[in-house]
Amino acid sequence: MAYASPGTDTSTDLDTDEKNQMLELGQFASLTASDSGDRSKDKQGQKVLRRLAQNREAARKSRLRKKAYVEQLENSRLKLTHLEQELQRARQQGIFIPSPGDQLHPTRENGNLLCSLDYARWQEDHNKQIDELRAALNAHAGDDDLRRIIDSIVAHYGEAFRLNGIAAKADAVHVLSAMWKTPVERCFLWLGEFRPSELLKLLASHLEPLTEQQLASLCNLQQSSQQSEEDLSQGVKSLQQSVVEILASGSLCPAGSSGNAANCSGQMAVAIGKLGTLQNFLQEADNLRLQTLQQMQRILTTRQSARALLAISDYFSRLRALSSLWIARPRG
Template sequence: MENTRHVYMIPKKKNKNVTTPTIHENESKISDDIATNVDKTFANDNCGDTNRCDLNEMNDISVDKKLKRKIQVREANQKYRDNQKKHYDKLKLQNKQLTTEVEQLKYELHKKTDSMQLHFANVYNVWYCEHNNLIQSIHKALITNYKDSDIIPILNNVMDHFKHLFYVNNIAAKRDALNIIYGVWMKPTERCIMWVGGFRPSDILKLINTHVYLTDLQSKNINELQSSTIHQERKISNTIANVEQKLAVRLVSDGFKDKGDGLALTNYIAHISQSMGNFHAMETYLHQADQLRLNILSNLQQMLTTKQFAESLLCINAYFKRIEAINCA
């Protein structure tokens, strides 16, 4: 007999406290859930709109800052260009004014130089006319056999007149030594014969030794004086030639090649200015030459008798006349 198992289902006990919801309660609960979901959806929608508004405001602020920055940069650039233009116009005006002033100064300098040359030429012509009058007085005194005591004052006047010429030379040389030394105021023939703005002392000694009757001792003394005078003339001439040579060397020097740094021109101008500064020392050389001329005349006055010295002055004036005649030829 087969064993069979029987399963008995134990029925669950019903909970008396649990109540079955009614249809009305279910509908109310569904309505509440729907309202809650609607509120949440509405809240989410409002939050999204707020975020989008904030983002748009931030974008607008960023755009405004960029635009404002561009405007500021544009205004700054325009202000810079305006300032540059004003500065350029100011420099252009200053350059024009300086150019005008330089041209005016050049004109005044040229006018002043011409006036100075003309003034000195007039002064020398007046001096030469007075010198001729004094020489005529000496000539008259020798012809009429004036006493030595009567001739000496005339000779002293001639010496004072030469001193006045050398004084005028010194004053003029302070303004323009080159004008006096190179005889710009002279005629071309005079410039060829004259020496450092005047007569050559050694030529005067040769002239007197040839045309004035002298004793052997006087002739010897004059020859010695002539030798020492020639030595001093050469010294002055060599000094002037050295200054001229230095300037010429500076002008053709290869040591001022431009390397693109602008220093070549600056150094060149400095060296030329230094060389030109030596030209300003020409005043000293002119003074030395005039002093040598005056010393020769003073030595002749001491070495010769009154009438011999008077004849010497006549020979010197005849020498000037020969130069004047050559100029007129």
């Protein structure tokens, strides 16, 4: 397919159309001038006029189609350039995104790549929403406009958790490690994502002044979130302990020995079954995160909710920036 740049000149088409129209007009003039009283010539002249109008309309539609095609090519080029820039920034931040020439395993590595690309797209859309919210807040927009943007951002968090759930069904261990995030972000993860109670703590200095009722409600929300986190963490700890006991039980399976092969296979099957339950813990953790955001939204006013979401976004941005600085730090 030949590529047409945005600067493609359509003057050639216009000149050709005009020449054809001038030629037909000349023919029409010569016909009418030879015998203006002849009805057959009048009919032929009317046909020429209709043909001229049809030609003009066809030329106009052709120009519109060409213009739309050129614009579509340019938009595709811009999207491709933007995606390449996003992937490059993601690699610089330490997010796992293989190069096109990398050899990918047909299941696990392809899943890693899809998670990385989904996260990059989600982060791009999230940044646009945050920029819109920041601009609206600085412009003193009305509560209705702010509420619309806030609802959109919270729903977008829900979309991230939905994607996590799909990925966890395929590989819960991979979602738990969250290799698509930056190294520093992964140091502060809890079950694959942020810890809700920690976010509530960092919001305290960004939401003043708060009423006594709001303070009490936020305190209760933080305590209930922390209790749920401890319960889930204890459940994961018990799961890990049970897997350790399964692997440690029974006799050894030396290489080349077939005597205990069936026993070893049985142990691994039970261990894999245990690890499969990680998906449930990850789903409950994401539900807790979304519920905490929604309840925080109910406790706060519209403008307080806007400032809270901006503070959360800025915190994660600083984590990613810290990760970039950590990767680029001098060594030796």
